[in-house]
Amino acid sequence: MAKYIVRRILSAIPVLFGLSIVLFSFIHLLPGDPAAALLGQHATPELTAKIRQQLGLDQPLYVQYLQYLTQLLHGDLGKSVINNRPVITDFATRFPGTVELTLAALLFAVGIGIPLGRFAARHTQGWQDGVVTVISLFGISIPIFVLGLTLQYVLSVQLHWLPTSGRLDPRTTIPSVTNFMLIDTLLAGRPDAFVDALRHLILPAIALGSIPLAIITRITRASVLDVNNEDYVRTARAKGLTERRVDDRHIMRNAWLPVVTVIGLQVGGLLAGAVITETVFSWNGVGRWVVEAIQDHDYFVVQSSILIFAFIFLAVNLIVDIGYAYLNPRIRYA
Amino acid sequence: MTRTRFGALVAATMIVVAACGGSSATPGPSAASSAAPSSAASTAASTAPSTAPSTAASAAAGTPKDGGTLVAGLPGDMVLADPSLVSDSNSSEIETQVIQGLVGLKPGTNSQLIPVLATALPTVSADGLTYTFTLRQGVKFHDGTDFNADAVVYNYMRQLNAPKSLQNDYNYYFGAVFGFGADSNLASVTATDPSTVVFKLKTPQSNFLLATTLPQFGIQSPTALKAGDADNPDPSKSPYAQGQGGTGKSMVGTGPFMFKEWVPNDHVTLVKNPNYWDTANAAHLDAITFKPYADQTAELNALQAGDIDWAQTISPTDVKTVQSDASLQAIDRGQSCNEFHLSLNNADKPFDNLQIRQAIGYALNKQSYIDAFYAGMAKPADNFMPPATEYYKPLNLPTYDPAKAKSLIASSGVPASELNLTFYYPSDVSRPYMPDPKGLAEAIANDLQAVGFTITFKTEGWRTGYLSDSSVGKFPMDLLGWTCDWAGPDNFLVTDLFYFNGSKPNPQFNYGPADLKAAFDAGIAATSDAAAQQAWGTAQDILARDLPIIPILNSTPPAAAAAYVQGFVGSGNLEEQFNTTWLNK
Numbered sequence: 001m002a003k004y005i006v007r008r009i010l011s012a013i014p015v016l017f018g019l020s021i022v023l024f025s026f027i028h029l030l031p032g033d034p035a036a037a038l039l040g041q042h043a044t045p046e047l048t049a050k051i052r053q054q055l056g057l058d059q060p061l062y063v064q065y066l067q068y069l070t071q072l073l074h075g076d077l078g079k080s081v082i083n084n085r086p087v088i089t090d091f092a093t094r095f096p097g098t099v100e101l102t103l104a105a106l107l108f109a110v111g112i113g114i115p116l117g118r119f120a121a122r123h124t125q126g127w128q129d130g131v132v133t134v135i136s137l138f139g140i141s142i143p144i145f146v147l148g149l150t151l152q153y154v155l156s157v158q159l160h161w162l163p164t165s166g167r168l169d170p171r172t173t174i175p176s177v178t179n180f181m182l183i184d185t186l187l188a189g190r191p192d193a194f195v196d197a198l199r200h201l202i203l204p205a206i207a208l209g210s211i212p213l214a215i216i217t218r219i220t221r222a223s224v225l226d227v228n229n230e231d232y233v234r235t236a237r238a239k240g241l242t243e244r245r246v247d248d249r250h251i252m253r254n255a256w257l258p259v260v261t262v263i264g265l266q267v268g269g270l271l272a273g274a275v276i277t278e279t280v281f282s283w284n285g286v287g288r289w290v291v292e293a294i295q296d297h298d299y300f301v302v303q304s305s306i307l308i309f310a311f312i313f314l315a316v317n318l319i320v321d322i323g324y325a326y327l328n329p330r331i332r333y334a
Numbered sequence: 335m336t337r338t339r340f341g342a343l344v345a346a347t348m349i350v351v352a353a354c355g356g357s358s359a360t361p362g363p364s365a366a367s368s369a370a371p372s373s374a375a376s377t378a379a380s381t382a383p384s385t386a387p388s389t390a391a392s393a394a395a396g397t398p399k400d401g402g403t404l405v406a407g408l409p410g411d412m413v414l415a416d417p418s419l420v421s422d423s424n425s426s427e428i429e430t431q432v433i434q435g436l437v438g439l440k441p442g443t444n445s446q447l448i449p450v451l452a453t454a455l456p457t458v459s460a461d462g463l464t465y466t467f468t469l470r471q472g473v474k475f476h477d478g479t480d481f482n483a484d485a486v487v488y489n490y491m492r493q494l495n496a497p498k499s500l501q502n503d504y505n506y507y508f509g510a511v512f513g514f515g516a517d518s519n520l521a522s523v524t525a526t527d528p529s530t531v532v533f534k535l536k537t538p539q540s541n542f543l544l545a546t547t548l549p550q551f552g553i554q555s556p557t558a559l560k561a562g563d564a565d566n567p568d569p570s571k572s573p574y575a576q577g578q579g580g581t582g583k584s585m586v587g588t589g590p591f592m593f594k595e596w597v598p599n600d601h602v603t604l605v606k607n608p609n610y611w612d613t614a615n616a617a618h619l620d621a622i623t624f625k626p627y628a629d630q631t632a633e634l635n636a637l638q639a640g641d642i643d644w645a646q647t648i649s650p651t652d653v654k655t656v657q658s659d660a661s662l663q664a665i666d667r668g669q670s671c672n673e674f675h676l677s678l679n680n681a682d683k684p685f686d687n688l689q690i691r692q693a694i695g696y697a698l699n700k701q702s703y704i705d706a707f708y709a710g711m712a713k714p715a716d717n718f719m720p721p722a723t724e725y726y727k728p729l730n731l732p733t734y735d736p737a738k739a740k741s742l743i744a745s746s747g748v749p750a751s752e753l754n755l756t757f758y759y760p761s762d763v764s765r766p767y768m769p770d771p772k773g774l775a776e777a778i779a780n781d782l783q784a785v786g787f788t789i790t791f792k793t794e795g796w797r798t799g800y801l802s803d804s805s806v807g808k809f810p811m812d813l814l815g816w817t818c819d820w821a822g823p824d825n826f827l828v829t830d831l832f833y834f835n836g837s838k839p840n841p842q843f844n845y846g847p848a849d850l851k852a853a854f855d856a857g858i859a860a861t862s863d864a865a866a867q868q869a870w871g872t873a874q875d876i877l878a879r880d881l882p883i884i885p886i887l888n889s890t891p892p893a894a895a896a897a898y899v900q901g902f903v904g905s906g907n908l909e910e911q912f913n914t915t916w917l918n919k
Binding site: 013030031032033035036038039040041042043044045046047048050051054058079080082083084085090093094145148149152153157163164165166167169171173176180193257280281282284288289290291292295296297 | 403405410413414421422499502503506568569570576595597598600601603609623625626627629631632635636639640641642763778794795797798799801802806807815817829830833835841915
């Protein structure tokens with residue numbers, strides 16, 4: 001097992017290396033440059049040239065790439081060209097926000113998707129299955145920003161049930177310790193702010209979790225139905241076990257595998273979705289930061305933050321694969 | 335078993351938390367509508383509160399109430415906490431509440447100078463080279479240190495000698511107005527006594543006072559600047575620029591509000607200065623929290639839901655929504671400080687022909703664009719700069735007359751083949767002066783086609799080519815505009831439009847006759863008001879004579895606020911002061 005993990009980690013290196021080249025080329029081939037972002041309407045050709053030179057953008061591309069790679073190998077992710085702050089500092093302060101949001105969305109998707117999928121599977125012949133199918137179709141086909149703005153309009157603007165955006169009421173001040181709002185509010189001894197943070201989390205979590213919810217529901221339903229037809233389930237029923245026991249012991253245990261795989265794969269989708277969700281909900285996380293960096297051609301921020309995303313995605317996949325072995329002892333990695 | 339129950343539990347918790355929140359949510363439309371909605375816009379325009387003690391602030395409706403926190407939405411985050419190092423409007427809007435200059439603008443106006451930290455406007459020597467300011471006494475910075483002549487000198491000298499790595503991109507405005515080091519037009523700044531500062535220029539510079547109203551020329555506490563390493567060549571290493579340490583450590587000025595904290599990408603909080611020197615104009619609000627909103631619809635939702643109280647800019651298409659909601663108000667900023675024009679490259683055919691350029695001027699129905707795209711919050715342009723600019727005069731530029739346009743095209747002798755125009759507009763942006771580039775381009779093209787031109791559209795991304803290609807003259811005809819830095823003729827006519835690089839005119843338009851350059855030079859170097867008036871008048875006449883590009887309109891980007899927000903005085907340059915704002919709730 002240890003050998004397997006080491007091999008998987010080593011195989012990530014060429015992937016990340018290749019990705020760094022692709023990212024570098026992609027962002028540098030985009031027309032425009034950070035000078036335009038820095039100068040805005042004041043960008044005369046002369047001033048633009050001066051700033052390109054100050055930032056080292058007048059160097060040939062391969063020289064710039066090699067410099068970047070050397071930095072990376074030294075563990076330096078570079079600095080923002082807009083405000084000069086090290087990428088790693090800003091990433092560290094914003095990442096907890098994205099983790100909090102992504103976990104909440106995952107919790108929402110898993111917490112509702114699995115029971116819903118099981119419910120649909122139990123009533124395959126009934127109208128209930130139809131309703132669940134329609135819900136998951138909606139979930140997968142409505143773009144996040146449409147769903148997000150609609151949720152804001154209905155639940156916040158019209159009904160005043162939940163706040164529209166942000167992570168905490170702007171009138172409340174909580175010292176940043178971990179940058180996880182749910183933890184920081186508790187550390188500050190403010191249960192009222194904790195509830196407020198939780199309320200701020202609901203709408204973005206639903207918007208971001210809608211697609212995984214739909215997928216997890218469908219996969220759970222299909223997987224349960226699949227297992228339902230297995231001989232051992234028929235045997236279990238024939239033994240006279242209660243339906244609940246059959247469900248928990250014999251069906252779900254075997255239906256978990258594809259569901260866990262899909263949950264793991266959703267992490268990539270969630271990180272991508274966070275980019276839109278954070279923009280719509282003014283959520284202070286890495287997603288919104290990357291959007292702004294792309295608009296500003298903030299090269300190092302884009303390159304390095306997406307590399308970190310890729311690294312996280314690879315790590316989560318590895319964890320999922322290990323989780324497999326735990327769930328199904330027949331699977332052995334060597 | 336526990337696993338399945340867990341899912342249901344999560345769902346139940348989410349619903350319960352949502353429902354609990356219902357009762358404690360911010361006031362809904364019904365609650366707020368009872369709170370005396372009034373059109374602050376119309377009344378605000380007539381009140382002229384000032385930071386100068388001579389003019390007392392008057393309330394927009396009723397007696398101002400003190401207290402409360404205003405949550406203000408901005409289109410983006412602050413960049414750095416030191417105004418000398420920023421040139422974006424978000425940072426400026428925040429920092430102008432905290433940091434004051436020697437002179438400022440009368441609230442609600444774009445070019446009426448008032449003394450702020452000086453007791454009066456300076457005395458200027460006859461040769462226009464020496465400006466002598468007398469300073470207010472007894473004024474203290476937010477860190478408790480004294481404001482005095484030495485502080486003024488320190489602030490100017492640190493920018494004059496800014497580290498090389500900060501020049502241009504960070505210290506943009508100082509470079510643009512004075513230049514750096516030995517190349518600067520600023521010869522010296524000296525304190526002759528604790529309350530007198532003398533500025534000496536190398537050549538006369540008529541924009542001196544108007545330009546120094548910008549927050550970039552505000553006076554900050556030298557003690558705090560030094561302690562916070564504000565002059566570090568790398569601003570990310572300066573605690574001062576990064577807003578660390580709170581009140582008295584970063585963004586330390588003399589204004590009615592003091593800096594409290596900055597959580598990047600999340601919010602900036604300012605609090606009332608309890609010891610503000612201008613007691614008659616002290617802040618009513620206890621605090622202001624500025625929040626960045628990347629998405630305008632989300633910002634409007636936040637305003638409607640009561641999560642924010644004020645939004646700096648809303649899309650003109652949302653003005654109707656805001657006006658129809660009794661709990662909200664749309665705010666017209668009054669005087670425009672921008673211009674929107676149709677750029678023509680005079681080196682390209684057929685734009686080298688004056689009659690063709692005039693024909694285009696007569697073809698455009700400017701008012702129809704204002705009605706369709708600006709919710710009426712704009713005026714057709716009759717000049718290359720907005721009416722509230724210093725030395726503005728009406729130019730009687732061509733107005734909508736399609737018949738005249740057709741006859742001019744006919745008499746121009748330009749062959750029909752040259753009437754096919756390639757028209758560029760930006761694909762992915764909304765600017766205060768150009769809320770819907772595609773829609774505007776189509777409306778303008780319709781008008782041009784109606785008089786005999788044919789149009790081929792081309793488009794590029796704003797930052798991915800449009801701005802840079804346009805600035806070097808790659809486009810024959812395109813849409814562009816400008817938001818003022820200061821409302822002086824030099825800022826619009828020269829910096830924005832027809833600057834010369836040596837004797838070479840701006841490649842964007844390839845237009846620049848010698849008499850225009852002479853008029854610009856005379857205007858910039860004018861040592862008296864009369865001389866400036868004359869020179870800038872001549873420049874405007876030359877531009878009207880040649881009509882190198884077609885000015886379209888001047889807009890006032892609308893703001894919106896909850897109805898209970900009172901006393902706010904908007905300004906076309908978006909550098910408005912919140913000291914007069916109060917909450918009627």
